[in-house]
Amino acid sequence: MIWLTSCLCHSMFDMADGAKFLLLFLLLNISTLCFCTEQDIQCLKTVQQSVIDPNSVLKSSWNFENETDGFICCFTAVECWFADENMVLSLRLGNLGLQGAFPQGLQDCASMTGMGLSNNSFSGPNPPDFSRQVPYLTSLDLSYNSFSRSIPQNISNMTYLNLLNLQHNQLNGQIPPQFDLLTRVLGQLTSFNVADNLLLGPIPTFAQDFSPLYFAGNRDLCGAPLDECPRSRRWRLKPIRLRRINDQSSIGAAVGFVLGLVVAFYFHLFRSERLLPCVFRI
Structure with a gap:
């Protein structure tokens, strides 16, 4: 608790964004985050080991032999809450030529709020327990990969989510109707893109105000903002x-x-x- 109090006091003067500080305060009040520094380091180790990195971007940049405060903040694609603390704010792994299945170990990045895997060659299904692994995400960008199968329904439990980009994958099935919950929670989903997939069926009511371009390229998808579903x-x-x-x-x-x-x-x-x-x- 002493470390937690000093961390908050020190951070209060460094944070320029009040909303950012408020979210951090909520995160740090959860007991499971008391050892977030060691967990975040383990998170990045597991991510590095679980993906295929043909260009050795992560292998060359993510050096875990350094044990100074905030050393992971210098890693490629890693953003930290503070420069001198090993707490991952977001992972921006887009355009790195990564391959393989969805990265593992994300549950140890307990305070992460942003994740991007766009423009890589990831494939296979998204983890069914995704919302439990990274419950505090405000943005999730999985666009331009080869993720398949259905969209996990439990994404609707991610109460802080603002942006969800699933464009240009091989996702099939319906858009989960549970996603209506994403417009009635703290996050208030403001951007939702599922264009160029294999989705079918009616679009849930929460997405009727989004641009039709965000749903284009799905042959069997219908309903507002696209054409009316055949009766x-x-x-x-x-x-x-x-x-x-x-x-x-x-x-x-x-x-x-x-x-x-x-x-x-x-x-x-x-x-x-x-x-x-x-x-x-x-």
Whole structure:
């Protein structure tokens, strides 16, 4: 607690952005962040080991042999809360030629608020427990990769999220309707881009005010702000057709029955008239 108090007092005069300080204050009041320095270092080690780095960008820049205060803040693509403390504010790993599956170990970057993986060659599904790994993200940019499968529904639990960019991947399925929650929480999602994927179905109501360009390139995606979804009347018309068919069948059966009686009666009468003279002759 002494370290926590001194950290806040020292930071109060260095922070220029009041909102930034407020978010940091909320983060530091969570007991799991008391050892964030060691956790953040472990986070970056795991990220470095879990991705394929053909250009050796992370391998050459992320040197963990240095143990001075704030040494990770000099790493490529790493932004810290403070220059002299090893607390990751954001990871900007875009345009580094990285490959492989989604990076691992992010749960140890407990105070991270921004993450960008754009313009790389990452592939495979996004982790299903993503919201629990990095719950305090305000921006998440996964655009221009090859991420596949469906969009994790639990992203809707990321209450601080402002920006979500999933453009130009291979995501399929529907946009989770749970994303409506992202407009009713602290983050207030202000930018949402899923263009150029394989998504289908109606767009949830939360996204109706976004630009249609953010949804273009999904052949089976429909609804505002795109074209209206086609209406299917199959289920509504089916009982009507059945009822009409039943009515017509009943009428036809009744008419047929009456005609049959008339023909039978006429035939019977006709035969009776022909037989009567014979009876009298006998």
